[in-house]
Amino acid sequence: MGSSRDSEATDIFNEPELTRSYTADAECYTAQTLEPTVSKLPSLKNSSEYEVYWKPEDPENPRLWPLWYKGVSVVTMSLGATVVTLFSTSYTSGIPGLEEEFHISKIVGLFGVFTYLLGMGVGTIVSAPLSEVVGRRPVYLVSMTVFLLLILPSALALNIEAILIGRFLGGLFGSAVVGNSPASVNDIVSDKHRALAFGIWSIGPTNGPVYGPIIGGFVFQYLGWRWTNWIVLIIGGAVLVLMCLIKETYPPVILQKRAAKIRKETGDPKWWTRYDGGDDFSKRLKTGLSRPFIMLVTEPICIFWNSYIAIAYGILYLCFVAYPIAFQTERGWSPGIGGLSFIGIGSGVLITIACEPLFRKAINSHRKDPETGEVPPEAIASVVILGAILLAVGQLWFAWTCTPNIHWIVPILAGVPFGFGNACIFIYATSYMARSYGIYTASALAGNMFFRSIMGACLPLAGPSMYSALGLNWAGTLLGLVEAACISIPVVFYFYGHRIRKASPMIQAMERMQAAT
Numbered sequence: 001m002g003s004s005r006d007s008e009a010t011d012i013f014n015e016p017e018l019t020r021s022y023t024a025d026a027e028c029y030t031a032q033t034l035e036p037t038v039s040k041l042p043s044l045k046n047s048s049e050y051e052v053y054w055k056p057e058d059p060e061n062p063r064l065w066p067l068w069y070k071g072v073s074v075v076t077m078s079l080g081a082t083v084v085t086l087f088s089t090s091y092t093s094g095i096p097g098l099e100e101e102f103h104i105s106k107i108v109g110l111f112g113v114f115t116y117l118l119g120m121g122v123g124t125i126v127s128a129p130l131s132e133v134v135g136r137r138p139v140y141l142v143s144m145t146v147f148l149l150l151i152l153p154s155a156l157a158l159n160i161e162a163i164l165i166g167r168f169l170g171g172l173f174g175s176a177v178v179g180n181s182p183a184s185v186n187d188i189v190s191d192k193h194r195a196l197a198f199g200i201w202s203i204g205p206t207n208g209p210v211y212g213p214i215i216g217g218f219v220f221q222y223l224g225w226r227w228t229n230w231i232v233l234i235i236g237g238a239v240l241v242l243m244c245l246i247k248e249t250y251p252p253v254i255l256q257k258r259a260a261k262i263r264k265e266t267g268d269p270k271w272w273t274r275y276d277g278g279d280d281f282s283k284r285l286k287t288g289l290s291r292p293f294i295m296l297v298t299e300p301i302c303i304f305w306n307s308y309i310a311i312a313y314g315i316l317y318l319c320f321v322a323y324p325i326a327f328q329t330e331r332g333w334s335p336g337i338g339g340l341s342f343i344g345i346g347s348g349v350l351i352t353i354a355c356e357p358l359f360r361k362a363i364n365s366h367r368k369d370p371e372t373g374e375v376p377p378e379a380i381a382s383v384v385i386l387g388a389i390l391l392a393v394g395q396l397w398f399a400w401t402c403t404p405n406i407h408w409i410v411p412i413l414a415g416v417p418f419g420f421g422n423a424c425i426f427i428y429a430t431s432y433m434a435r436s437y438g439i440y441t442a443s444a445l446a447g448n449m450f451f452r453s454i455m456g457a458c459l460p461l462a463g464p465s466m467y468s469a470l471g472l473n474w475a476g477t478l479l480g481l482v483e484a485a486c487i488s489i490p491v492v493f494y495f496y497g498h499r500i501r502k503a504s505p506m507i508q509a510m511e512r513m514q515a516a517t
Contacts, residue, residue, distance in 0.1 A: 050270040052259040054251075060258070062188040062249045070188050073249070074197055076242045077181040078204035080144060083236040084174040085205050087151070088116050089212025090232060091167070092320045093335055094225030101225075102160045106464055113317070114457045115164045119171025120178065121453030127176035128183070128446030129288025135253035136184050140243055143176035148236045155229035171453075178205055179449045183441045186434050187249035191374065195363070195431050199356045202427045203349065210346040210419070213320060217339025288443065296447035300500045301436055305429050306451045308489045312391060312425050314455035315479050319345070319418075321463030326402040326411060326472055344412040348394070348419025352387075352427065359383045359428070377435040378497035380428050384490035387424020392483040394418025399476025432493070436501065 054061050065073070095109035123143075131139045150173060153166030181201060189197040216228045248254055252275035262271045295302045319342075328338040366379035394417035402411040430445065437444040467475050493500065501507050 050268075050272060052255055052262065052271055052273045054255070060247075060254055062247075062251065062254075063190065065188060070197075071200075073188060073246050074185055074201050076239070076246055077177070077184055078201045079239045080140070080177040080204070080243060081181055081201070082204035082208040082211065083232060083239050084120075084147065084177050085208030086212045086215065086235075087170070087174070087232045088113065088120075089209045089317075089320050090216030090219070090228045091116070091212075092324070093213050093216030093339060094220045094228045096335070097220060097225030098160065098163070104160050107461065108160060110321070110460055110464070111164055112160075112167050113320070113460050115168040116171040117317075117453045117457035119168040119173075120175040121171075121450040121457070123172035123175030124179035124446045124449040124453070125289065125292050128179050128443055129285065129291060131176070131180045131183065131250065132252075132288050132443070133285055135248050135257075136180055136187070136250045137246065137248040139176050139180060140246075141240075143173045144236070144240050144243055147174040147177070148233055148240065151229050151233045151236070155226050155233070175449065175453075179446055181205075182430055182434065182445050184249040186441045187251065191435065194434065195360055195380075195428065196356050198427050198431050198434075199353045202423065202430075203353055206349045206419075206423050206426055207346050209316065209320070210342045210349070213323070213342055214339040214346075217334075218336035221334055221336040291443040292447035292450065295437075295444055295506065296451065298505055299444075300503055301433060302444060302447055304489055304493070304500075305433055306448045308486050309425060309429055309448060310452040310455040311482065311486055312422055313452040314459040315395065315483065316422055317456040317460050318463050318479065321460050322398075322402075322467060322472060322476065325467055327408070330402075330404050330472075331408065341408075341412055342415065344415025345419035345422070346415075348416040348421070349423040351416070352420050352423035376498060377432050377501070378494055380432045380435070381490045381494040381497060383424055383428045384432070385487065385494060387421040387428070388483070388487040388490050389421070390417040391421025391425065392480050392487065394421060395476060395483055396480035399473055399480055402472050402476070429490075436504070436507065 058064060091112050092110075095106065095112075098104060098109050098112075099106065127139050127143060147170055150166055150170040154163045154170070157163045157166065182198065185197045185201050186194065215231065219227045219231055248257075252273070255273040256275055259271045259273045259276070263269055296306065297303070323341050324338060327333045327341045328335065333341075362382060363379045364375055366375050366382075368374060369376045394414050397414035398411050398418065401414060430448070433444050433448065434441045469475075470478065
C-alpha cells in the first residue's frame with residue numbers, strides 16, 4: 001500500500017483532489033493548484049494502515065459531487081449572499097421614513113449602513129476560522145438563522161438606537177454567509193472552473209447591494225420603511241430552507257468526522273487523518289482567529305489586493321448616497337423609480353458574468369508555468385486590468401452627466417461600465433487570492449472582507465458632506481481619479497506578480513515544506 005496506489009487514485013480523479021498522505025505533519029497545498037503535496041515518508045506518529053483518506057469515486061468528496069448538486073450548492077450560497085448584502089442597502093431606501101418618524105438627521109440614518117457593514121467586517125474574522133475548525137455547514141445554518149431573527153428588532157423598533165444595534169448584530173452573523181461562501185466554492189470546484197463558479201456565486205454579493213434600493217424603494221414607497229425589513233426576512237427564510245439541503249464542503253472536517261465515526265464504531269482509537277493535530281479546540285480557534293489579521297498585514301498579496309478591493313467596494317457604497325441625490329433630489333423621482341437608476345450597475349455585473357467564457361479563454365491563452373504546468377495566477381490579473389479601466393471610466397462618465405440638464409439615460413448607462421468593472425475586480429481579484437492560499441482561502445478572504453467592509457461602512461458617512469461641498473461633478477471626478485490611480489495595482493501584479501508571490505512568507509513556507517517532502 002504505497003505510492004502506486006496514490007498514483008492510481010490521482011489518475012482516476014478528473015479534478016485536482018485530495019490524495020493520500022503518509023504523514024499528517026508534512027502535508028501542504030501548493031499555491032498553483034491547491035492540490036496537497038503528498039509525502040512519501042512513513043509517519044512517526046500514526047500507521048498509514050489506519051489513515052482515513054479519500055477513496056476513488058468517494059461520494060462525500062465535494063470535488064466529486066454531481067454537477068447538478070454543485071450547481072445547486074453554488075446558487076444557494078449565492079442566494080444567501082444576496083439576502084445579506086441586499087439588507088445592507090434596502091435600508092437606505094427607508095431612511096427618509098426613519099428621519100420623519102424618529103426625528104433624526106440623514107447622517108444618523110446612514111449610521112445604519114455603518115453599523116451593519118462594521119458588524120459584517122467583525123463577524124467575518126470570527127466565522128471564517130471557525131468554519132475551518134467545525135466546518136462550513138454548521139456556521140452557515142446557525143449564522144443565517146440568527147441573522148434572520150435579528151431582523152425583528154429593526155422591523156419592530158421604537159427608536160433609532162434599537163435599529164443601529166440590531167443591524168450591527170445582524171451584520172455580525174450574516175457575514176458568515178458572504179465571507180465563507182467563496183471558500184465553499186473553492187472546496188467543490190477545480191482551478192479550471194473556479195472563475196465560472198465564482199462568477200455565478202458573485203451575482204449575489206455584487207448585485208445584492210444593487211437589488212436593495214430597487215426593491216427597497218418600491219417597498220418603502222407603498223408599504224413603509226418597516227416592510228424593507230419584513231421582505232428580507234421572508235426571502236431569507238426561503239433561502240435558509242435551501243441551505244439545510246447543502247452538505248458540508250470543507251474536506252478536513254469531512255475526513256475528521258469520518259475518522260471519528262470509524263473510531264466509535266470499531267472502538268479502535270488508531271484511526272486518524274492528516275488534518276488531526278495535537279492542539280485542543282480553543283487553541284486551534286485562537287490560531288484561526290489570528291490568521292486573517294496576520295495575513296492582512298504580512299502577506300504582500302493580501303495587502304495590495306485588499307486595499308484595491310476595499311477602495312472599489314467603498315466607492316460602490318458611495319453610489320447609494322450619490323444616486324438618490326442625482327435622481328431623487330435633483331430630478332424629483334419617487335423612491336421606487338429612483339431605485340431603478342441602479343439597473344445600469346446591475347446590468348454591468350451581469351455582462352461580466354456572461355463574458356466569463358471569453359475571460360477564461362483569454363486567461364488560458366497565457367503561457368503555462370514550466371514548473372507547475374498551469375497558467376500562472378498573474379494571467380487572472382489581465383481581466384482585473386480591464387475591469388479597473390472600465391470602473392474609472394464609468395465613474396467619470398457618471399460624474400459629468402448626472403445633472404438634470406442631461407437626459408437621465410446617460411448617467412444610468414454610466415453604471416454599465418462601472419458595474420462591469422466592479423464585478424471584474426471582485427470576482428477575479430478574489431480568484432487570484434483563492435489560487436494563492438488553498439485551504440486557507442477562508443482566512444485570506446476574511447481579512448479581505450473585514451477591510452472592505454470597514455471601507456464600505458465609513459465612506460458613505462462622508463458622502464453627504466463631500467457631495468455637498470464639492471458637488472456631484474467634482475466629487476465624482478475625485479473618486480474617478482482615485483480609481484484611475486489604482487489601475488497600477490493589477491498592472492503591477494500582471495507583470496511582477498510572480499515576484500510578489502515569491503516574497504510571500506506563507507507561500508515561501510509552503511514551498512519549503514513541499515521541498516522537504
